[in-house]
Ligand SMILES: [Fe+2]
């Protein structure tokens with residue numbers, strides 16, 4: 214196993230997860246409590262999920278003897294709620310394709326442990342994408 218290669222992909226994943234935390238948490242407090250309570254609540258929960266992903270990736274880096282990145286990946290700010298949710302779906306799409314790619318690298322490097330971490334997190338990202346789609350419908354109903 215090429216440890217350096219695995220540490221490098223894990224750090225790329227961490228950086229985009231940090232960006233996602235900022236994006237979702239920032240939206241959480243921008244959605245007004247009185248008109249969009251469900252969106253507000255769900256955005257906070259998803260932001261916390263992304264924070265837990267950072268923890269899992271970072272723990273593995275430390276286990277492999279590496280140094281975890283604290284660089285923030287891309288954060289997209291939008292002014293209207295529908296555009297915010299579209300930006301979130303784009304973030305999840307990016308994560309899904311990045312992690313599918315990283316799983317292939319884990320297979321090449323015969324790193325079963327890191328692969329399992331990616332597989333579990335990939336399931337979360339697929340679920341997040343569905344939730345953001347659902348939220349788009351909910352904000353239409355909430356008005
Ligand atoms: Fe994530």
Ligand SMILES: [Fe+2]
Nearest residue numbers: 305337338341
């Ligand atoms: Fe996600």
